[in-house]
Amino acid sequence: MSAESIQIYGRHTSYNVQKVLWLADELGLVYTHTEIGGRFQGNTTAEFLKMNPLGKVPVLRIGSRTVWESNTILRFLADSYSKNEWLSQEPYLRSQSDRWLDWSIDQLEVAFVGVFWGFYRTPPEKRDNQSIQKSVVDCELCLKVLGNQLTDKEFLLGKTPTIADISTGVFLHRLNAIDIQIQIPPSVDRWYANLSQRAGYRKWVMSDFSELEGRSEF
Ligand SMILES: N[C@@H](CCC(=O)N[C@@H](CS)C(=O)NCC(=O)O)C(=O)O
Known part of the structure; x- marks a missing residue:
């Protein structure tokens, strides 16, 4: 089975988006980053609101799954791609x-x-x-x-x-x-x-x- 594609949405000037991009790099993930929100806009389109009804960034998309709220994304990525290093399972x-x-x-x-x-x-x-x-x-x-x-x-x-x-x-x-x-x-x-x-x-x-x-x- 091929690895699911990882997409991170959100303008990099948002500290909440920065949390996710920073961890993704620490974990060595291959991902696509799309600037959304702020001067880039695009966070109130019907398509984006389907991913996050709050119209806020960051949003993480993995295959057909969507995760929002920056700290929730941190937990999700740490649990999914590291074994205890970034977040303990105990x-x-x-x-x-x-x-x-x-x-x-x-x-x-x-x-x-x-x-x-x-x-x-x-x-x-x-x-x-x-x-x-x-x-x-x-x-x-x-x-x-x-x-x-x-x-x-x-x-x-x-x-x-x-x-x-x-x-x-x-x-x-x-x-x-x-x-x-x-x-x-x-x-x-x-x-x-x-x-x-x-x-x-x-x-x-x-x-x-x-x-x-x-x-x-x-
Ligand atoms: N508690 C949310 C806050 C999300 C949030 O308020 N994001 C801001 C950027 S920091 C946003 O989307 N603002 C609209 C915009 O940038 O256009 C999280 O941690 O993800």
Whole structure:
């Protein structure tokens, strides 16, 4: 039986899409990438909505199967194409990864969005500086939590990266790259340096996102 084709849909400037592209490269997958959403549009067509009724990217298609929600895609790819390296099959070890994936959406992303959208994606004259400062504080609290976890580790769960690093690590580059004052603990800086050694991180996460500056329509 021939291998099913793998297709990844979503503009590469989306950090949620970057998670999927980064893991696909780590796993050595052969895939087709189609830029959808943002300036590329195409995410509200009937055809796309059949794949993801929310009209959001990323979407993964494998043969006739469709997966959406970036962290769900990470779990699906890790389970399908790696044996324990990127996500353990053992329930307790798995929960140690899952909690970072859930936390990344529930806490880290919310704080990050307050900074990234509030500051970078909003033109200066429209910014709400008080709300941005609150999000900076929230981000710093999240970074402290990550920093405590990373004091004696190269990656969140130990010596090698897992999808816990992917779901959280995508936010770090932008926090470093945008022109805003934010306290980053030394252990998080070391982790960022470790992530930056990964070819997939460099290629996708550290790619140019300047087209998003001052732009809030998508
Ligand atoms: N929780 C979803 C969020 C998906 C989402 O909001 N995607 C954004 C990009 S980050 C999107 O599709 N925006 C519309 C667009 O880019 O045109 C996930 O993690 O996949």
